Amino acid sequence: MLFNSIEFILFLPPVILFYYLLPAGYRWVLLLAASYFFYMSWRAEYGLLLLFSTLVDYFAALRMDRLPTRRARLPYLLISLVMNLGLLFLFKYFDFAAGSANSLFWKLGLDTRMPLLQLLLPVGISFYTFQTLSYSIDVYRGEQKAERHAGYFALYVSYFPQLVAGPIERFSSLNPQLRQAHRFEYANFARGIRLILFGLFIKMVVADNLSVYVDQVYKNPDAYGRADILTAWFFYSFQIYADFYGYSTVAVGSALLMGVKLMDNFRTPYLSRNIAEFWQRWHISLSTWFRDYLYYPMGGNRVDKLRWMLNIMTVFVVSGVWHGANWTFVIWGFLYGFLYIAEKQVNGLLKIDTNYRSFSLTHVFLVLKTSLLVTLIWVFFRSQSLGDALHMLQLPFRSGVVATEQLHIPLFVWIFLLFFILSDIYLYSRRLDLRMDKWPLVLRWSVYSVLCFVIIVFSGLEDFPFIYFQF
Amino acid sequence: MKKYRPWAIRALFILLMPFLMNYVYTKFWYEDDLRKNEDLLHLVNSLPQETEIVYLGESSNITPNKKDTNWSSISTFLAGYYPSLYVYDITKPAAHAGVYKELLKRIPPSSPVKTVVLTLNLRSFGAGWIYSDLETSLQKSMVLLRYRPPLFNRFLLAFKAYDHASKEDRRKQCLEAWEQDPLHFPYAFPHKNVREWDNHISSKGMYGADGTRDQKLTETACHFVKNYAFCIDTLRNPRIRDVDEIVELARRRGWNLVLNLMAENTERAAQLAGEDLVYLMEENRKLLVSYYERKGVPVVDNLHRVPDSCFSDRDWPTEHYTEQGRRIIARNVAETLRVFHPAGFVLYEKGGGRTRFFNNCEWPIGWDNMESLRREKAFRGKWSSRAGGEDPFSITFSYRPQDIPAYARSYCSVELEWLSAETQSPARLILELEGGTAPYTRTDVPLAAMQHESADWNHFRHEFTLPAGFPLARTLKVYVHNPSEEPVFIDDIRISFR
Numbered sequence: 026m027l028f029n030s031i032e033f034i035l036f037l038p039p040v041i042l043f044y045y046l047l048p049a050g051y052r053w054v055l056l057l058a059a060s061y062f063f064y065m066s067w068r069a070e071y072g073l074l075l076l077f078s079t080l081v082d083y084f085a086a087l088r089m090d091r092l093p094t095r096r097a098r099l100p101y102l103l104i105s106l107v108m109n110l111g112l113l114f115l116f117k118y119f120d121f122a123a124g125s126a127n128s129l130f131w132k133l134g135l136d137t138r139m140p141l142l143q144l145l146l147p148v149g150i151s152f153y154t155f156q157t158l159s160y161s162i163d164v165y166r167g168e169q170k171a172e173r174h175a176g177y178f179a180l181y182v183s184y185f186p187q188l189v190a191g192p193i194e195r196f197s198s199l200n201p202q203l204r205q206a207h208r209f210e211y212a213n214f215a216r217g218i219r220l221i222l223f224g225l226f227i228k229m230v231v232a233d234n235l236s237v238y239v240d241q242v243y244k245n246p247d248a249y250g251r252a253d254i255l256t257a258w259f260f261y262s263f264q265i266y267a268d269f270y271g272y273s274t275v276a277v278g279s280a281l282l283m284g285v286k287l288m289d290n291f292r293t294p295y296l297s298r299n300i301a302e303f304w305q306r307w308h309i310s311l312s313t314w315f316r317d318y319l320y321y322p323m324g325g326n327r328v329d330k331l332r333w334m335l336n337i338m339t340v341f342v343v344s345g346v347w348h349g350a351n352w353t354f355v356i357w358g359f360l361y362g363f364l365y366i367a368e369k370q371v372n373g374l375l376k377i378d379t380n381y382r383s384f385s386l387t388h389v390f391l392v393l394k395t396s397l398l399v400t401l402i403w404v405f406f407r408s409q410s411l412g413d414a415l416h417m418l419q420l421p422f423r424s425g426v427v428a429t430e431q432l433h434i435p436l437f438v439w440i441f442l443l444f445f446i447l448s449d450i451y452l453y454s455r456r457l458d459l460r461m462d463k464w465p466l467v468l469r470w471s472v473y474s475v476l477c478f479v480i481i482v483f484s485g486l487e488d489f490p491f492i493y494f495q496f
Numbered sequence: 497m498k499k500y501r502p503w504a505i506r507a508l509f510i511l512l513m514p515f516l517m518n519y520v521y522t523k524f525w526y527e528d529d530l531r532k533n534e535d536l537l538h539l540v541n542s543l544p545q546e547t548e549i550v551y552l553g554e555s556s557n558i559t560p561n562k563k564d565t566n567w568s569s570i571s572t573f574l575a576g577y578y579p580s581l582y583v584y585d586i587t588k589p590a591a592h593a594g595v596y597k598e599l600l601k602r603i604p605p606s607s608p609v610k611t612v613v614l615t616l617n618l619r620s621f622g623a624g625w626i627y628s629d630l631e632t633s634l635q636k637s638m639v640l641l642r643y644r645p646p647l648f649n650r651f652l653l654a655f656k657a658y659d660h661a662s663k664e665d666r667r668k669q670c671l672e673a674w675e676q677d678p679l680h681f682p683y684a685f686p687h688k689n690v691r692e693w694d695n696h697i698s699s700k701g702m703y704g705a706d707g708t709r710d711q712k713l714t715e716t717a718c719h720f721v722k723n724y725a726f727c728i729d730t731l732r733n734p735r736i737r738d739v740d741e742i743v744e745l746a747r748r749r750g751w752n753l754v755l756n757l758m759a760e761n762t763e764r765a766a767q768l769a770g771e772d773l774v775y776l777m778e779e780n781r782k783l784l785v786s787y788y789e790r791k792g793v794p795v796v797d798n799l800h801r802v803p804d805s806c807f808s809d810r811d812w813p814t815e816h817y818t819e820q821g822r823r824i825i826a827r828n829v830a831e832t833l834r835v836f837h838p839a840g841f842v843l844y845e846k847g848g849g850r851t852r853f854f855n856n857c858e859w860p861i862g863w864d865n866m867e868s869l870r871r872e873k874a875f876r877g878k879w880s881s882r883a884g885g886e887d888p889f890s891i892t893f894s895y896r897p898q899d900i901p902a903y904a905r906s907y908c909s910v911e912l913e914w915l916s917a918e919t920q921s922p923a924r925l926i927l928e929l930e931g932g933t934a935p936y937t938r939t940d941v942p943l944a945a946m947q948h949e950s951a952d953w954n955h956f957r958h959e960f961t962l963p964a965g966f967p968l969a970r971t972l973k974v975y976v977h978n979p980s981e982e983p984v985f986i987d988d989i990r991i992s993f994r
Contacts, residue, residue: 031657229654466502470509478517481647482525484654486636488662 026066027490028275029229036063041282049206053176056203056283060185064148071147074112079182081108082157083175086164090171098165105161109154116144117151121350149189151347155314157182160196162318169196177203186279190272190493192290192310199285207284216458220278222476223457228271231445233485234438235264241432243407246417250428254420257432261407262400263442266295268492269308274457281458289456293449295399298391299372300364303399311347315340338362348406353414357405364398383453437483518647526646527878536595536637539586540602541877544854544990548582548608549574549833552596553615555589556758556815556825561808564819568899572850573826574613576901578833578840579851590630592620593738598641600745611752611836613829614742617815618760618780618799621735622726623673623690627666635659680727680779685772690725694718697769716811717768723813724765724773728780730787743791752836755788755795756829757781758815759802765813796832798825851904853893853991857881864892865975875913875953875987883923883976884983890976893991897929897967904993905967909959910974911990914943916982917951923978927960931970937963943976943984953987962993 026032040059044052065072085105089098114122123139130137160181163169172178181200187193242249242257249257273290280287294307304312323336338359345358371377381387401418408414452460461469530537543550551557551571560567571585586599596614603609619625635658640649652658661669674690687693702713730736739755746753765773777799785795806821808814817825834841855863858877868891870882883890897905910925921944929937941958966972974991978984 027656029655031652031655034655466505470506474509474513474517477513478520481517481651481654482521482529486653488632488656488660 026063028272028279029225029484032066037279037282044283045207045209053174053180053203056185057176057180057183060180060183060188063185064183064188067148068145074116074147074150075153075183076179078109078112078154078157079179081105082161082182083172083178085161086171086178087173089161089164095165095167102161102165105158109158109161113150113154115142116146118346118350119144152191152193153182153188155311155347156193159193159314159318163196172196172200184280184285186276186285187287190269190276190491191308192273192276192288193314194287194310198288202285205284210284212462213281213284216462217278217281219458219461219473220274220281222278222473222480224271224274224276224278225480226271226476227267227274227445228491229480229484230441232264232267232271233487233489234441234483235260235267236489237485237487238432238434238438239264239407241430243417245430246420247426248428248430249420250431251421253428253430253432254417256434258400258404258417260442262295262396262403263445265403265406265492266291267445268489272491272493278458293453295396295446295449296392296453297395298388299368299395300361300398301368303395304361304365311344315344319343334366337366341365351409352411353405353408356411356414357402360402360405364402384450441479441483514647518645521647521650526650529650530640536588536599537602537641538858539588540599541858542854542856543584543586543603543607544582544852544856546582546608547584549578549584549611549613549837550603550609551583551585551613551615551829552591552599553585553587553756554591554617554620554815555587556615556617556817557585557587558589559808559814559816560822561816561818566819566899567896568819568822568850570817570822570826570829571613572899573823574829574833575850575852577826577830577842578837579842579901579904581837581840582852583850584854590628590634592617592625592634593735593742595634595638597738597741597745598638600742601643602641603749605749609749609751611754611833612742612746613754613756613833614739616739616755616757616784616795618758618777618784619723619813619815621728621733621780621784622723623670623677624723626734627670627673629663629666631666632658632660632662674722677726679725679776681772681775690722693721693725693769697721702768712811713768716813719811720765720768720773720813724760724777725769726780727776728783730783736787739788740791743788743793746793753793754829754832754836755784755793756825757784757795757797757799759798759800759817759821759825760815761802761804761807761813762800763804764807794832794835796825796828798828801825801828850899851901851993853895855891855893855989857891857987857989864894864973865889866891870985873915873985873987875915875985877987880915880985880987881976881989882983882985884978884980888978890978890984890986891989892973892975893989894971894973897932897934897969897972900967900972900993905962907959907994908962908972908974909957909990909992909994911955911957911988912976913953913987914956914976915951915953915985915987916943916978918980918982920944921978921982921984922980923976923984925956925958926973926975926977928973928975929963929966929969929971930973932968934963934965934968937966937969940977 026036036059040055043055047055061072061075064075082105085101088101092098092101120141120143123141127138160169160172164171172181177200180203181194181196184194184199184203239257239261242253243261246254246257270291277287277289288310290308290310292306292309294303297303297306320336320340323339324332325336326333328336341358341362342355343358344361345354345356348354348357404417405411405414408417448457461472464472551574553570557571558569569585569587571583571587575581575583586596588595588599593614593616600612617625636653639653639658640646642649671691674694677689679685679687679689679693687696697717698714701709701711702717704710704713728736743753745751760777762774762777765777781797781799785797788795802817802821802824806818806824808816808818808821830841856877857869857874857880865881865887868881868883868887868889869879871879872882874880881891908927910927912925914923916923921942923943924940925943926938926940928939929935939960941960943954943956945958946954946956976984976986
């Protein structure tokens with residue numbers, strides 16, 4: 026079930042209604058049933074995978090909780106890691122590994138071929154696997170008591186607003202909120218609706234309309250001229266942001282309707298001054314996951330410089346691989362790691378002071394620099410293969426080629442994109458739902474009306490699923 | 497009282513905004529959306545007001561064979577049998593009764609339509625068509641067609657409130673149907689379902705005259721099985737429900753309904769998959785004929801009427817016929833229509849065809865130079881064709897003279913509505929014959945020749961006398977040419993031959 030579908034519009038109101046009608050002690054039953062229904066409406070059989078991950082981590086954590094030392098808990102952590110990552114590998118990476126191995130065998134002249142499984146990737150498997158792993162690791166570390174109530178634990182793993190594309194929540198943050206007896210509060214409800222409307226707007230109106238032109242160019246880049254190729258780079262940069270930010274915003278808004286506060290996944294990332302700041306503002310729940318469960322355990326920055334660089338590169342390359350089984354994602358992660366280290370080194374060498382006023386000339390210049398780098402790196406993310414990405418990056422600099430196609434972009438697409446960029450500037454380090462609290466009632470309701478109208482009338486009509494669903 | 501003010505404002509927004517938004521959308525964006533996202537409504541809207549017989553068809557109506565001497569559609573041949581009646585078609589490739597149902601609902605109750613001929617394609621009742629991947633775009637097209645507030649339709653479209661299964665899901669549904677739907681034979685048959693039958697053929701293979709496996713032929717045989725091996729269940733089949741609704745609609749609207757069950761290539765089906773497959777086709781045919789005749793609807797049974805040589809496609813089961821095939825179908829339909837229109841029927845064997853043409857300039861279909869369509873002015877609807885200024889030519893009727901029936905080759909009558917701000921507009925109506933072995937001929941008449949009022953719509957009518965050798969020309973064109981900078985607007989163009 027997609028957030029931008031009629032099914033979700035029909036699904037959410039009764040869930041919210043019954044949530045508040047039911048006694049607090051029984052709400053988990055409703056939410057668990059709703060979450061599994063939400064997930065299984067996509068493909069029922071993959072609900073079993075979700076259940077399997079849940080059971081493995083539930084029992085592994087219970088066992089770990091009873092054991093006094095990390096050493097004693099380790100086997101159960103390993104069971105959890107092997108089971109969860111094994112499933113992830115099987116569904117997401119096996120064919121990539123087998124394909125890469127087959128190419129290698131072929132190059133070596135070996136007549137060996139590994140079979141490809143061609144399994145359909147379960148939606149959100151990377152998200153819920155990481156979410157449930159964070160719980161197992163926390164219990165292993167002794168930082169989290171194991172949840173004894175199987176229902177609440179299953180709900181933590183499957184809570185529908187953030188099940189398929191995050192934010193990846195920590196048990197310590199989400200579980201207490203799911204257990205809390207929330208009373209209906211109009212303020213929360215209004216904020217939730219605001220976020221849902223704004224999220225749908227940026228997904229359906231901004232991202233989906235941009236994707237039409239991005240897809241056109243990426244499908245046949247040789248047919249387009251320099252300006253159109255650059256437009257496609259630029260549009261994709263905003264398409265993926267609007268798409269994922271839109272999803273996360275609807276997720277946060279939907280949860281807020283139930284009084285549950287999910288973490289913010291984005292904080293105006295395109296207004297970052299450098300790559301390090303970009304990753305503090307982009308897909309925050311994943312960045313912090315890697316920080317807490319990979320970067321810190323490897324020593325973080327409390328190691329010698331070379332080791333630190335290796336740690337950074339490892340985190341970014343693993344982050345790339347998390348996104349998808351393709352060399353393009355590996356390079357994408359590698360480039361971020363490289364730029365992260367390079368920027369830190371340059372700043373250190375030149376002793377650049379990073380404390381300047383927001384939207385000062387320096388800030389604006391650095392924001393443009395970071396946005397340009399990010400836009401270039403997204404080309405790897407969007408391309409089907411490394412060859413395609415390099416070709417796409419070379420195209421604007423070729424000469425003597427005549428374009429046979431041209432993008433015809435309606436004015437409204439530019440207007441909504443501009444509005445989206447301006448809204449980011451307006452919301453710099455702030456949240457829309459909280460900012461709107463201060464607006465007069467008539468203005469707020471006028472904005473709701475306009476958002477509803479624009480979503481209905483200007484949404485893209487092709488079937489564009491959320492990009493991050495594939496991860 | 498002040499306490500309730502915010503709630504009153506909210507209530508006001510909730511109550512008023514939907515109406516206001518619907519009004520704004522309908523006024524400024526609805527029509528553009530229809531043009532961009534809906535390619536069916538224009539088919540109904542472009543029907544001339546005087547239409548008496550509507551022929552609804554899919555690609556079988558219009559797909560010619562390259563070797564044909566006459567590329568006329570089935571409906572055009574049909575029109576040739578009823579020269580005194582206004583016979584027009586609504587043709588949408590890959591359409592089926594579910595689509596026709598929505599289209600028919602859009603015909604205004606005031607329309608003089610008396611008879612509806614509905615194409616029934618046997619394959620459209622099978623899983624291969626029901627779960628076709630073309631279905632999603634058809635379903636999407638139909639959302640804006642429905643009689644509901646336009647904004648609500650746009651909302652449903654935006655939130656994908658239609659059957660929008662992915663290609664993979666459609667394929668899965670189709671495979672499930674081929675596996676689960678049983679095949680009923682009155683004798684022992686070795687295959688339980690289509691899947692088994694298909695697997696059997698593809699593993700056994702078809703062999704050519706030289707004794708080697710012919711892969712193409714094998715695939716064609718499999719396609720025939722997948723397309724025709726099914727047993728219609730009148731309770732479950734969605735197409736039956738659709739046709740039933742059309743029967744009901746026709747009854748309510750007082751239309752004569754004729755179901756035109758298309759010819760299938762039973763000869764080739766027998767060669768490729770054996771008489772068992774033909775048996776199933778015949779059983780389905782019998783069921784459809786008896787089911788609808790019991791409801792009082794005549795069914796033109798063409799199943800075996802077109803020989804193998806009259807089918808255009810060799811590697812795929814289709815209802816694409818050669819000229820001869822299209823003529824056979826048209827003749828059968830025409831004969832059946834005699835029950836409803838006994839006086840209008842005229843027998844002809846060759847050289848028949850359509851004699852009346854109409855364009856209301858509302859939709860960019862069919863004619864040439866459709867770029868001249870503008871929203872600036874309109875006699876009826878919202879669009880007209882503009883000639884003058886940058887482009888001096890109006891939309892252009894372009895037709896093969898030899899497709900005009902022999903009895904209608906003396907005169908060409910043109911009627912149109914036109915508007916110009918000039919009192920003496922230099923715009924001229926032109927009839928042109930070009931190409932082929934006939935000499936180039938150009939006849940014209942000034943629009944201003946007839947009494948008219950500037951800045952208002954004027955009716956114009958002129959009858960051209962056609963030169964004797966005109967069928968030898970390659971193309972006959974009728975258009976308005978206006979060399980002036982001041983534009984002329986043309987609307988509701990009617991062309992008829994007699």
